[in-house]
Amino acid sequence: MTAVYEPWDAARGAEIIAEHSHLEGATLVILHALQEAFGYVPEPAIPMIAAALNLSRAEIHGVFTFYHDFRHEPAGRHVLKLCRAEACQAAGGDALAARAEAKLGVAIGNTTADERVTLEPIYCLGLCATAPSAMLDGRLVGRLDETRLDALIAEARR
């Protein structure tokens, strides 16, 4: 299932920002909401958030760039996240990560040239008793092995 995102639109962005700006400590909530709508946080949104919350543009930029989750540009059509933390390492996760990199032809943290698949690391999905684990576009997969990984990659490439 591919997420469908809206193209960036300043009026729509302003609407999303206004929806949440009354909250205590609203910055992260707004960044999440923008990313959910547009698939990433478009640069023009940063000064708009700053104005809405009466904070400096530098402050919002600082928050935006601190957290791993927030995207500066759209991801590929599918996002495949592989858990790289210890419990998955213990269960053979390193070899599977190398396999995924080889099959997709990109290093972890990158998007394939055809912009179909973004391969990302994730540090723990909390599925440590059914390791190794992965997430394809929000869908969780445990007990990952070569067969399951290959199927996920094939699905993501479609």
Place this chain on the structure above:
Amino acid sequence: MSTRIYIPRDAGAIAVGADEVAAALEAVATKRGAAIEIVRTGSRGLYWLEPMVEVATAKGRVAFGPVTAADATSLLDAMLADAAHPLRLGVTEEIPWLKRQTRLTFARCGVIDPRSVEDYRAHDGYKGLERALTLTSDEILADVMTSGLRGRGGAGFPTGIKWKTVAQTSADRKYIVCNADEGDSGTFADRMIMEGDPFVVIEGMTIAGVTVGATKGYIYIRSEYPHAVEAMNAAIAVAKRAGYLGPRICGSNHSFDLEVRVGAGAYVCGEETSLLESLEGRRGIVRAKPPLPAHKGLFGKPTVINNVLSFAAIPFILAGGAKAYADFGMGRSRGTMPIQLAGNIKYGGLFEIAFGITLGELVDDIGGGTFTGRPVRAVQVGGPLGAYFPRALFDTPFDYEAFAARDGLIGHGGIVVFDDTVDMAKQARFAMEFCAIESCGKCTPCRIGSTRGVETIDKIRSGERVEQNLAVVEDLCNTMKFGSLCALGGFTPYPVMSALRHFKEDFSPAPESLQAAE
């Protein structure tokens, strides 16, 4: 009468096909006109048996697992006829792995429907809050003190003292914050309880609010846990409708409201002051202490900040169980700990038991060793900042002080098992690398030390001046341990130094790790 079937909606069960099993059972039942009612519960925590499906019978629930969608037809036959089936595990409560546990905090997890406050109440839910509302703040605090409960997030600070400090600090506004940023690899107890019994977390936080005079609470959940976010939001909405949250809860003079906030992939936000900064909408930069959050916490107001499991332990304690809770455990570690067995392990899952059980019992006896069948070489206890223990230390009892005495920590109770193919120099390098990726950057020992640590371990692994560089690593670790502001830089030396101390043979150009160490 329709047959009631229980299937987990826990993320761990869904990841191995629980949704597909539920859909297949539903389809087969519809085709046959069989009357079944599917209840989606949390997980019982026996993850090697997930998806584990249960059916209500006259002798109690009977479990089957691990089930796949392809088993639906034969499974439904066996369930409707109460007949034999290759996946039949018997009466759930009698499964030895479950029977051996002492489930106080997780008593309802996997049993009840996490969306139903009626089901929660039918299983002793909200008894703690109802009793707390008849007590004074001091009387509640006395119960929390009596229980001996210590912070389950890892630091082990006495919960009663923390609450008392907030209760005694006067302010126009106070906050209750639940730390659900469970970032440690090998831990999933917070996720499980939020998905399987969210009301127990809400009840614990509400009791905290009543005790210290706070009217607003936040649950900060990591973004990697979308199912837990959904479960908590659903339960909060239900609790509000039922009068358990909002103005004048249960007809009392107390008001308490809750809101879920979602993290954004920063491990350091599990550190309490960094979490508070993040909740305030800022970069998750660690604050220097003092002031303590109990004095100046969220938005500068007195704040109780506790881990999910600490709050989840409270309802049992306030329902008259303070003494009973304290009767479990050893030394200064009272009560039970939900221990998480993970990684390369045969029987992985959640095992709640009194403090005092040894590491060896947990790994070999309960966990059954590795699923690869190879010998256990090392276990990491307490997440990415916890020490690696060799078999020689498997007699260590699960207890805050006993682990500290052996240069380790129990942390959030996660145990990750590695077999004899592990390269401990690689694991030490990962600990430094992870610290470098996740450092908030405020203090130099953590920010720079971790990067220099990665470089130095690389030199060691390539055989460059091994002895001198080992001394550099040790020196770096000392600086990080004593010079860092928080546990990220301060505890990264635990996995690094334990790997060095107990598995030194791996720190040479040609690791001998494949020759079994034991």
